[in-house]
Amino acid sequence: MDIQGDNESQNEDMEIRMRERQGYITVIVPVYNVEKYLDRCMESILAQTYTKLEIILVDDGAADSSGAICDSYAQKDERVQVIHKENGGLSSARNAALDIAQGEYIGFVDSDDYISVDMFEKLYQACVQYESEIAICCHYTERGDRLLIEEPIVDESIQYTGVEALELLIRDQGIRNYAWDKLYKASLFQSIRYPDGRNYEDIATTYLLFYRAKRICSIPRYLYYYQIREGSISSHVEDTKWLDNCYQIIVSQTERYHFMKEHKEERLADLCLAQLVPYLYEYIRLGLRLHTSLHRTEVLTLLNKEWENIQNNSFLSAKDRRLYKIYTAAPIVVQSYQRTKEAVKKVQDCRYKLKNALGEAGILSVDRFDFQLAKGKERRIIFFELPCFDNLGDHAIAYAQKKYMEALTAQRPEYQLYTIDGWDTVEAVIQLTKEIGKKDVIVCQGGGNMGSLYEFAEAFRQKLLKAFVDNRIIIFPQTIYFSQDEQGERTKRKMVKVYNKCKRLTICARDAVSAQTMQSMFTADIESVNDIVAYLSGRIPVQTQRKGIVLCLRSDLESALTTVEKKALRQACTEKASDVRITDTCLGRDIDRQDREAMLMKKWSVFAGAQLVVTDRLHGMIFSLIMGTPCIVLGNNHHKVKATYATFKDCKYLQYAENVREAVQMIAAWKPDEIPVTPYNTEEYYKKLEQLVIMQ
Template identity: 30%
Template sequence: MTEPLVSVIIPVYNVEKYLDKCLTTVVYQNYNNLQIILVDDGSTDNSLSICKHWSIKDERIEVYSKKNGGLSDARNYGLRYAKGEYVSFIDSDDWISLNMISKMVNVFSENDVDMVTCQFITVNNGDAKLFSYQDKKLNIVDRKEMFKLLLEDNNMTSHVWRKMYKRNLIPKDVFEVGKNFEDILAMPTLVSKCQSIASMNEGLYFYRTSNGKSIVNAISLKNIEDRFYAIKESTNEIIKLEPQLGKVVNQALLIKEIDVYRNLIDSGIINDKQALPLITSIKEDLREKDYRILPGMAPKMFGYSILKSKALAILTYRLFEKQDSLFKKVMRRFKLYSERHNKRVAFKDKYLNGNDKLFIVLGVPNYGNLGDQALKFAEYNFIHKYFPDFKLVPVEINDGFLVRNVKKRVTNKDIVALQAGGNIGTLYPWLHNTQLNFLSKFARNKAIIFPQTLYFSDDPMGKQYLQNTKSVYQQMQHFLLFTRDKFSYDFAQNKLQGVRSVLMPDMALSLTPKVEESKRSGAILLLRNDSEKTLSVEDLQLLLRKVKETFGNNYLQSDTHIHFDDIDDNFAKDKLQGLWNKMGKSQLVITDRLHGMVFAALTNTPCIILHSKSPKIQGVYEWIKNNKFIFLEDDINELSSTIKSALATSDCHFERKNIKEKFAQMAELINKL
């Protein structure tokens, strides 16, 4: 069956620093039938040259150059040449998952829908986070419900990117030229042509926020006016199309206009002293009434022009953001206290009552790093196996307020442990400092750190962090530091004098996941997008070229991080099992993530592991290098031969007798504290 043609429109303007990354992820999609339209909008840097260079390498790329007319003009221009059954827009300083196009086309082919959207991941200097999460794997809504979701501006936003459209439903020149916030203006028209829209729960679009590009964050009178105009025009259009949503529109308008004026006031563009007499008059009137009347004022507020409604908007902002700030702070504090009190009571009732011996694990992750989640479950298994007489007491990384309760209850019979991982040092400062603070409260108790990697940068910050760490560790009276790699062990021996350290395997190597039996096919790529990423764009291109040569389109991109926080154990187990099942169906894993390598070993999947910034990969590899289906790749140029060797490997079975013996030894050492 022939793949439908997808036209990918990428406006380009002065993005020479980011363009290669964007185009790499488009060109190497696991979907071939693409028309890649690059519209250079009068760039003054090397962007056009980069576009032309790519067009020589790939015949699917079409380059058009025009005078600068703005993003809307460039998108409209690209649409004139779009021949595909489907159209997708990508901003040239962002990038996409290698699966995005194929997954969206599959949703179209399997469902009777007119538009498909995915979730997106914001990336700020290597800090990647899923913008929003929906419970359903696929949520299909009608036009009215889609408008409602857009007004709520939470799970569904008006961004034109992160979506795929039927070409025949996009009107000519749908983007209004000369205005910023063109997405807000265009989205009602685009949605109006649809009977149903499918929303996926996967984050497949990576939105770069660290380059200062965001119009939303660039406060100027022009941007404020354009945003106000876009909000007004788009919501008026929604009411015309779906009159029943009038109340929802008015509520959304009130919130959004206040936000517009907040930007004006905070930027100093508006001087509210000139409006003081009117503000005072309205303030006196409102003192006699319930604040709940304010939402009802929305239709009146939005009947005014910017100048006429300025005073009322300033008043609303001052009342709720400034003058009531003390009240709001008190209420927030009270709510937080109430939530913590309830959690503290439940925690004490569940874990701290009675005379049980306790095995306390501090800094348990509730964030979406599946490697750290796997470590957590491995620690739990270890405690249940070797310390069956102890009650397991997990304290999450965000629950520092519970440490005081634990401290009051702990005795010299109990054991305090710090979560395993790669968080000691300067790679993740907040995690390091939080964990160090937790541990410092138990200087007189039996305490251990589950196998960790230590990494301190060689700069003033790293030296200060090391000094603080040494100070806490040296105060511990019954203490064992377990390290999971030789580099960290040697570092501890040399830099943490007087601290007893022992080399042990990564805790996740003790897990025994059950993987669905199936015929293996294709490759899975688990590649970083965070601060530890060391794979250059050039190396990524080489890697993807070799993968294409070997597997065609039979590969997918995933990750050991779901970029989502505040997850519970059941959610984490479900995500881990899903990833393990994907790996168990693959012929090969290629990854630069330590736990990508570990999970490949656990699922008996041939794996090529690439180096990252931390020495942990090399160190943990030493524990499993006797398994000949795990390949540590030092030279990306040798990838072709390594792929052949990995695919030629037979009888893949994770041998870990030595690892099991080390964990038994670890339990003995803890018992002797």
């Protein structure tokens, strides 16, 4: 027998198969009772610009016509093959396809979802460009007729080592466990399969693939459309169902923890345990509430076994470490703790209200701030910021207003500027009421939060107005809006009562509609002044290398666009430019004050790097203005965007579209070479504001 010859022949056959597989992507689609959605899903896959696909549909014992639909696609396209099997669940369906997959890469699409036509092309290019074994894209969430971005915004490609990406995956920050937003090298699945019969099966599997990968990359492309529908695994669940799901998460996370321990990845193991412990506490708490002891002993055994590791875990908060003794005690102790926690919250609320009342009465003394005037200074200007969260528009207002005030006071040596963080408002007001002089000026942050839509911001502002009724107060450019209901009327009545007690109040309206509303409500001086962020035009470095279109659409309460309309805008952009980037001015994660400037500069570079911006964000429009980038802007669900656009209507590179149809026409007519030489000059807009601030 010629063993050597046989081995050589086998090696040659393997090399031929490898060459045949090179560049091919196996797309795995588990199918179960999705006849309503399957056509949309399949059409999006068959329309892929990357055509080297093997598409495996797994009919997991569907009771509707899904199986027949699968067969019809296999007859239409030779790239499609179908597996019919008894119902075994999502993991079983994926595994059946993995067992026969021939592609060099593996991708997953859930059959009630759909994908962008260039999803696999972009992911494959990323794998090749960054020499990565896993590439990750961004996704939309579709809820009814709303198309949302529910994860933090990503604006740049990022390359990770496997361990770096694995840490983010375990933390569930920036990288999620989902199977379907990724492209994997098929070799990673050697001996790895999804656990049969378990929800949240991705938690039990994705970390194993990441652990094997040497390089992983993520790209800032929104390529997957994830649908939340009634009856899906991910839709809202009641407590009894959540208890079962919580247990299944515990099982998967426990496996992940033990895997890291066995492979002597101590830091990752500690991180896994820190993610697991809150689920163990939650399971005990909810089990007692639902009067069930199912799996309770198992969970308590795990907690007791890991007692020492929990106490020494640097990733766990001190509170979570202390809670161990409560949740491993008798049920009555856990229940007493829950009741005590609810009572403590009520007490804390009362203490907060009492602290405010005592402070306003001058009884409570808090001296954290240095409000002393320096030598040669005659009067204070105290700029109170509002608390800012994830909205870069709000951060840009605070940043621009501070820059403006610094420039103004630099020219007026008699003034001394103090800037108060929004979260320090209460304590600063308490102290300042004892130290403020008659000539001192209070300046409130501008924005689009006056009225009933953002009561949180309104509460902070009214605290200032109540405390300093005798001082000169200037509210920087604002939009005012009230909902057409009892809440709106109630807020309006309260505002009239508070605002009209101020003796020297000036309110700057950033649009004509707001100015008219303010004049009808308040006795204060009302002045029209443009949004303060436009003050930065010409003051921020602008890059000259521009490419493609940036699509910046909102996903919050003020959005007026449906899923169909958003997709129409994206399609129009794609037809006009090969490079279309999705972004938003709300990042989906809170921004610390010290990181404000860096985060703004990053976002402004996105706008400055585009040839065109299409947006329904007010500050998407203004970011375009200060970066000198042509912009097509649509309105939101009230007057704010349109009325603010009117204050910049002489800016030649801003266009307002009344509706999506008009915006699509504007996109089609846009000429890429029409880029302004310099950003719009806004110098004249703020001379009036200077006089308002320094007025005696």
